[in-house]
Amino acid sequence: MYFGCEVLESIPQISRLGKKPLIITGKHFVYFTGLLEKIQKKLENISIKWAIFSDVEENPSVKTVEKAAQAFKGQGCDFVLGIGGGSAMDTAKAVAVLSSNSQGLNKYFGEELVQNPPCPIALIPTTSGTGSEVTRFSVIVDEDNNTKKTIASLSIMPDIAFCDPSLTYTLNPYLTASTGLDALSHCIEGILSVRANPITDILNKETIAMIFRWLPVAVKDGKDKQAREQMMLSSLVAGVSLNCTGTMLGHGMGYTLTLDWSVHHGYASLMFLPQIISLIRERYAQRVEVLDKAFVGDFANRKVENSEGKIIELMEKINLKPSLKTIGIEEKDIENLITRIEKNSQRSLRNIGFKFTTQDIEQVVRKTAGS
Secondary structure, three states: EEEOOOHHHHHHHHHHOOOOEEEEEEHHHHHHHOOOHHHHHHHOOOOOOOEEOOOOOOEEEHHHHHHHHHHHHOOOEEEEEEEEEEEHHHHHHHHHHHOOOOHHHOOOOOOOOOOOOOOOEEEEEEEOOOOOOHOEEEEEEEEEOOOEEEEEEEEOOOOEEEEHHHHHOOOHHHHHHHHHHHHHHHHHHHHHHHOHHHHHHHHHHHHHHHHHHHHHHHHHEEEEEEEEHHHHHHHHHHHHHHHHHHOOHHHHHHEEEEEEEOHHHHHHHOOOOOHHHHHHHEEEHHHHHHHHHHHHOOOOOOOOHHHHHHOOOOOOOOOOOOOOHHHOOOHHHHHHHHHHHHOOOOOHHHOOOOOOOHHHHHHHHHHHOOO
């Protein structure tokens, strides 16, 4: 793990992973910022050849991963280098799975189903939120069923990650805010998870404080060095905890907003959390109490009594309101939204300590719609 501005100077370290990487990235960022050219020159300096797959879309699909895997094999690559946000990094990890496992990607969705060791993985995050640079997860869209599915395997933990906060300086305020909310949702859901433990609680509490202090600053001034460093660190630490706790209903419900209404993943993942917390406050009191304590500190407004209120206040500071109205969802859309959410939330429902019913989902959706 390399962290800090200018850590790309350590790129030569990837030579120990193999002789030829497939660089996996999106269509725009690495080109218009000059990042790709910079990395290519560093590879040239150590006589490393490379191939490029730059067709990764936001919320990458199974077809995209399988197309990239064909490029990996066709170009004679022996490791992957993912550059970008969660989409590029998750694609890189999924391609690594297919580099050594011959069945279709759908065979590996689930917990520890990867049979053969994947090729080595190097990642360079250009956003602060997903934590994919340190996680055992790869989330991919199954377009045949219009849902997101997850490969969960320790075998896809990255071998090397280069985390340079300066790469996030050009992120616009909306993406800065939304990706930051992704990290925050990992912390909140991690505390509420049935797999939470004292270590993950400590990590998540500290990270919540960091995000509340620094996300508004980063949104206001994208070139604030300290804010960008603290937000990339927040993303990383939340990702470490995520490996233990997983996500729960906030992410599960948010998937539908991303797939059907094109809402950015981070914003979508936090959209329903205030109402979820409010609903479970009594029946899940022990974990909600732990969450409430995480929001006690000089970073939080003491006049706001509970966690959900403080989350809403933060969202308003960064100009993202937890209301379905703000993303164009109307009353006529609600029934279909509830049906789709129930379908997309089954895995995340297993990570909460009681039965969350269809009626509960409907209540959360309708209250969020009326916010």
